[in-house]
Amino acid sequence: MNPQATLRVISAGGDYDVRIGRHLLIEAGNLVRSVCPDVTSALLVVDSSLLAFTYADTVETSLIACGIPTVRTVVARGEASKSLATAETLYTHCVDAGLDRKSVILALGGGVIGDLAGFVAATYMRGVRFIQIPTTLLAHDASIGGKVAINLPQGKNLVGAFHPPRLVLYDVETLRTLPARERSSGMAEAIKHGVIRNEAFFSWLEENMENLIAGELDATEQMLYTSCAVKAEIVSEDETEQGTRAFLNFGHTVAHAIEALAYGQFAHGEAVAIGMVVESSISVSLGHCDEALIVRLRALLAAAQLPQHVPPSLDVDALIAAMRHDKKATKKQLAFVLPTRIGHVLLERDVEESVVKAALRAQIAPS
Ligand SMILES: NC(=O)c1ccc[n+]([C@@H]2O[C@H](COP(=O)([O-])OP(=O)(O)OC[C@H]3O[C@@H](n4cnc5c(N)ncnc54)[C@H](O)[C@@H]3O)[C@@H](O)[C@H]2O)c1
Ligand SMILES: O=C(O)C(=O)C[C@@H](O)[C@H](O)[C@H](O)COP(=O)(O)O
Numbered sequence: 001m002n003p004q005a006t007l008r009v010i011s012a013g014g015d016y017d018v019r020i021g022r023h024l025l026i027e028a029g030n031l032v033r034s035v036c037p038d039v040t041s042a043l044l045v046v047d048s049s050l051l052a053f054t055y056a057d058t059v060e061t062s063l064i065a066c067g068i069p070t071v072r073t074v075v076a077r078g079e080a081s082k083s084l085a086t087a088e089t090l091y092t093h094c095v096d097a098g099l100d101r102k103s104v105i106l107a108l109g110g111g112v113i114g115d116l117a118g119f120v121a122a123t124y125m126r127g128v129r130f131i132q133i134p135t136t137l138l139a140h141d142a143s144i145g146g147k148v149a150i151n152l153p154q155g156k157n158l159v160g161a162f163h164p165p166r167l168v169l170y171d172v173e174t175l176r177t178l179p180a181r182e183r184s185s186g187m188a189e190a191i192k193h194g195v196i197r198n199e200a201f202f203s204w205l206e207e208n209m210e211n212l213i214a215g216e217l218d219a220t221e222q223m224l225y226t227s228c229a230v231k232a233e234i235v236s237e238d239e240t241e242q243g244t245r246a247f248l249n250f251g252h253t254v255a256h257a258i259e260a261l262a263y264g265q266f267a268h269g270e271a272v273a274i275g276m277v278v279e280s281s282i283s284v285s286l287g288h289c290d291e292a293l294i295v296r297l298r299a300l301l302a303a304a305q306l307p308q309h310v311p312p313s314l315d316v317d318a319l320i321a322a323m324r325h326d327k328k329a330t331k332k333q334l335a336f337v338l339p340t341r342i343g344h345v346l347l348e349r350d351v352e353e354s355v356v357k358a359a360l361r362a363q364i365a366p367s
């Protein structure tokens with residue numbers, strides 16, 4: 001692994017780099033200037049958990065040293081902050097900080113901060129520039145591709161936009177302070193990338209999961225580079241989800257329903273892990289793949305210390321109702337990305353409710 005690696009993402013709004021490496025936060029000012037030479041000011045949106053560390057100070061100091069006037073705003077940690085109410089508070093901060101159309105909004109945190117700050121950047125003054133500075137493992141997925149959104153009580157990410165960042169600045173040193181549960185959660189999206197596009201990567205994850213879960217930084221960096229490359233490749237070929245980008249939604253029809261029924265109780269990656277098992281089981285029922293895929297998937301999820309069962313507290317009918325609000329659905333049909341073999345998936349737009357119910361019931365946690 002190089003000390004720093006860069007991936008390029010193709011985007012209609014302007015191609016951008018994903019920079020992955022160590023000690024990148026200190027370079028934030030110069031890097032922001034390099035992609036936004038005429039920047040007038042910055043709003044740095046920070047996850048409240050990060051106040052225990054020096055990350056925000058480092059970024060802010062670097063921006064100011066490069067002549068970029070910066071206002072910092074802190075957002076309460078957790079999924080509940082991905083709301084219209086928090087977005088409204090941030091709009092007020094944008095006005096109070098005097099942000100204009102040449103300003104930039106930076107997201108320092110995990111997927112919650114990235115999605116929320118990105119949504120505000122997409123809409124404030126009809127759109128200002130946006131930079132992602134991910135600090136969770138999961139946000140390797142969330143920071144690339146320009147999907148930004150807030151949640152509604154009825155469903156995840158129901159209000160949003162495609163607003164690509166000008167730069168993704170991924171300082172892997174920040175992952176040293178990530179709680180173990182969040183490390184596992186992030187692993188779910190990497191496993192997903194293996195299932196949908198890259199069998200060799202899936203096998204590599206099988207061989208290296210012990211080191212990855214232990215937080216070994218070299219292995220983590222290698223994993224992030226390949227996983228980000230899968231994501232970058234897919235969003236570069238289909239930025240606005242006209243076709244293949246939907247494959248990134250493997251596990252998510254079920255995951256988003258679980259999350260919407262119990263906001264905040266499950267980390268996103270935990271819900272995706274359960275969703276991948278249920279959706280693979282649907283695929284077996286429809287004859288698209290064989291049981292061996294589930295055995296392999298389950299073993300890797302277990303090694304990543306991720307859940308695999310539908311919690312008995314969640315009502316199956318309510319889950320199905322939530323799935324009908326999924327963004328892949330047309331005419332309220334049940335749409336799923338289904339694996340055919342590791343590395344390959346297809347999109348099935350109208351799966352029988354009885355098949356989905358049976359798969360959900362089969363995966364309910366034994367009491
Ligand atoms: N836009 C996309 O393409 C996309 C992709 C995947 C997920 N998402 C969204 O991302 C969100 C989940 O993101 P997440 O898993 O990063 O959750 P998160 O942003 O809530 O972060 C997880 C937890 O880690 C804490 N944290 C963050 N960085 C830390 C650090 N370096 N050290 C210690 N603690 C730290 C946070 O305070 C939080 O408690 C969901 O809302 C999901 O829908 C979006
Ligand atoms: O980038 C994508 O496209 C994805 O589907 C990545 C998912 O991991 C992510 O959770 C995304 O936010 C889901 O998108 P949505 O359109 O179903 O809200």
Ligand SMILES: [Zn+2]
Nearest residue numbers: 189252268272
């Ligand atoms: Zn996801």
